[in-house]
Amino acid sequence: MNLRAVLLSIICALSIGSILFGQQRSSEAGPPSLDDSQKHDDSQPGEPSLGNAQKADTSSSNLKAPSIKLFGSWRFRAEAWDWFQPTVGENAYAFAHSLLRAGLSQTRERFEWLVEGAQDAILGLPANSIAPGNQGQLGLGGAYFMANQDRRNIASGFLKQGYLAIGLPLNGRFTVGRFGFSDGTEFKPTDATLTELVNTRVAQRLIGEFNFSAVLRSFDGIRLRFDEGRNNFTFVAVRPTEGAFQVDAMGELNVDLVYGAYTLPTAYRSGAGELRVFAAGYVDQRRGVHKTDNRPLAIRASDTKQVRIGTYGGDYVQVFHTSEHGQFDFLVWGAWQNGSWGSLSQRAGAFAGEIGWQPPIKIANPWFSLGYSFGSGDSNPADNIHGTFFQLLPTPRLYARFPFYNMENNEDFYATAEFHLPRSVLLRTEGHALRLTNAQDFWYSGGGAFQPATFGYTGRTSVVGRSLANVWDASLDFPLRYGFSVTLYYGYAWGKGVIANVYPAGTSAQFGYLETNFRF
Numbered sequence: 001m002n003l004r005a006v007l008l009s010i011i012c013a014l015s016i017g018s019i020l021f022g023q024q025r026s027s028e029a030g031p032p033s034l035d036d037s038q039k040h041d042d043s044q045p046g047e048p049s050l051g052n053a054q055k056a057d058t059s060s061s062n063l064k065a066p067s068i069k070l071f072g073s074w075r076f077r078a079e080a081w082d083w084f085q086p087t088v089g090e091n092a093y094a095f096a097h098s099l100l101r102a103g104l105s106q107t108r109e110r111f112e113w114l115v116e117g118a119q120d121a122i123l124g125l126p127a128n129s130i131a132p133g134n135q136g137q138l139g140l141g142g143a144y145f146m147a148n149q150d151r152r153n154i155a156s157g158f159l160k161q162g163y164l165a166i167g168l169p170l171n172g173r174f175t176v177g178r179f180g181f182s183d184g185t186e187f188k189p190t191d192a193t194l195t196e197l198v199n200t201r202v203a204q205r206l207i208g209e210f211n212f213s214a215v216l217r218s219f220d221g222i223r224l225r226f227d228e229g230r231n232n233f234t235f236v237a238v239r240p241t242e243g244a245f246q247v248d249a250m251g252e253l254n255v256d257l258v259y260g261a262y263t264l265p266t267a268y269r270s271g272a273g274e275l276r277v278f279a280a281g282y283v284d285q286r287r288g289v290h291k292t293d294n295r296p297l298a299i300r301a302s303d304t305k306q307v308r309i310g311t312y313g314g315d316y317v318q319v320f321h322t323s324e325h326g327q328f329d330f331l332v333w334g335a336w337q338n339g340s341w342g343s344l345s346q347r348a349g350a351f352a353g354e355i356g357w358q359p360p361i362k363i364a365n366p367w368f369s370l371g372y373s374f375g376s377g378d379s380n381p382a383d384n385i386h387g388t389f390f391q392l393l394p395t396p397r398l399y400a401r402f403p404f405y406n407m408e409n410n411e412d413f414y415a416t417a418e419f420h421l422p423r424s425v426l427l428r429t430e431g432h433a434l435r436l437t438n439a440q441d442f443w444y445s446g447g448g449a450f451q452p453a454t455f456g457y458t459g460r461t462s463v464v465g466r467s468l469a470n471v472w473d474a475s476l477d478f479p480l481r482y483g484f485s486v487t488l489y490y491g492y493a494w495g496k497g498v499i500a501n502v503y504p505a506g507t508s509a510q511f512g513y514l515e516t517n518f519r520f
Contacts, residue, residue: 367419373410391447
């Protein structure tokens with residue numbers, strides 16, 4: 001299918017939808033998120049309110065209400081892909097997917113329960129979007145097709161969440177069951193700019209629900225948190241569910257994840273900040289799954305030892321408010337890893353830094369940012385050290401909006417411009433200059449384990465150099481009436497040396513989608 005025709009159809013559908021529903025008044029909604037993967041609201045199901053120090057003063061009467069609440073959402077997205085040109089296979093195609101969620105919850109003074117079901121469907125997947133050898137899956141259409149036993153149209157239903165939350169002394173909460181979790185969102189800042197920075201540039205780098213995928217993931221286990229004054233302590237011991245690209249998301253993976261974090265918000269007369277220190281333990285006990293790394297396939301296949309990794313790090317985010325020059329912000333994030341990668345020792349690290357400025361320009365309300373992201377790579381496949389940073393179970397699309405790369409063995413120099421327009425319309429555009437950290441390692445993509453027999457990350461050999469691609473994209477988000485919202489996205493990638501070596505027939509790629517969301 002011709003990508004230009006698909007995008008034209010999307011634009012027409014967007015115009016019709018705007019006429020049908022009409023735009024929502026700006027007083028009825030705040031600035032929308034970039035896409036569903038960046039939405040985090042503590043009032044939404046999945047983040048029970050018991051023990052939240054920031055809400056205790058304003059919601060005490062609600063905690064006593066015994067009423068049962070019905071909630072739900074429906075997300076529909078049409079995606080159009082024009083992947084890098086393969087030697088054989090279908091790289092230009094379109095497909096659609098739907099995710100309907102509905103549930104019941106009840107909040108009492110000392111406990112809260114929630115049950116949420118989901119029904120997912122993927123329609124029109126390309127049947128020939130997987131090329132042999134190093135070229136592999138030609139976009140996410142190939143990933144969905146392979147993950148669902150080579151079926152073009154599939155649907156399923158599963159339990160998305162089901163938990164009990166119990167209030168504890170010292171303003172604490174204990175949650176047990178199946179729930180959603182994203183690292184970095186343990187404490188919601190009161191400053192709006194700081195909240196957006198945390199949600200879009202810090203959260204889910206290591207652990208997330210993979211919200212952009214058609215199916216998402218959840219976590220089975222326990223969560224314990226305490227809000228002592230301004231201090232937040234969070235501990236999680238869970239196993240991820242299946243899902244993400246696989247429509248059957250009911251099962252649980254044989255992967256153990258333990259996470260702990262301390263978060264301290266800071267407040268000044270001219271701004272606000274947040275400090276977080278965290279540690280995570282990850283153990284992959286699945287048998288017969290080949291690890292994705294730069295060793296020869298025969299050696300990887302013979303390495304049956306577990307992946308057992310410790311990740312330790314922290315981040316700091318700061319916002320400065322001025323009366324004449326607007327708002328300034330910066331953030332730093334870093335992590336270090338040790339442990340074992342099968343028979344190898346794990347020694348890896350990652351870093352991200354960003355500065356931003358919101359000049360005092362009314363109507364457009366611009367926000368400009370410059371940033372750099374680094375994830376270590378492996379320099380020698382023949383030694384006994386694995387030097388590639390392992391991203392655990394992230395939501396990679398937050399940081400790679402055209403999702404053909406992630407943070408592993410990657411350097412990303414980027415710039416963003418965001419405009420908060422009237423009627424709560426959000427326009428955002430990004431530019432990225434990408435290169436591999438080490439030419440001896442793979443070009444990686446993926447977002448972590450999602451089914452029993454698939455590792456969760458793919459890698460393509462480079463060897464010719466480090467230059468990967470330049471990327472430009474733009475997105476438009478706006479609310480409609482009656483709980484509807486719409487997102488339109490387009491991205492273009494100019495492949496460089498690494499991609500030219502893998503796809504010599506054509507080094508450019510395009511990706512676009514139209515997404516509608518309805519919440520009740």
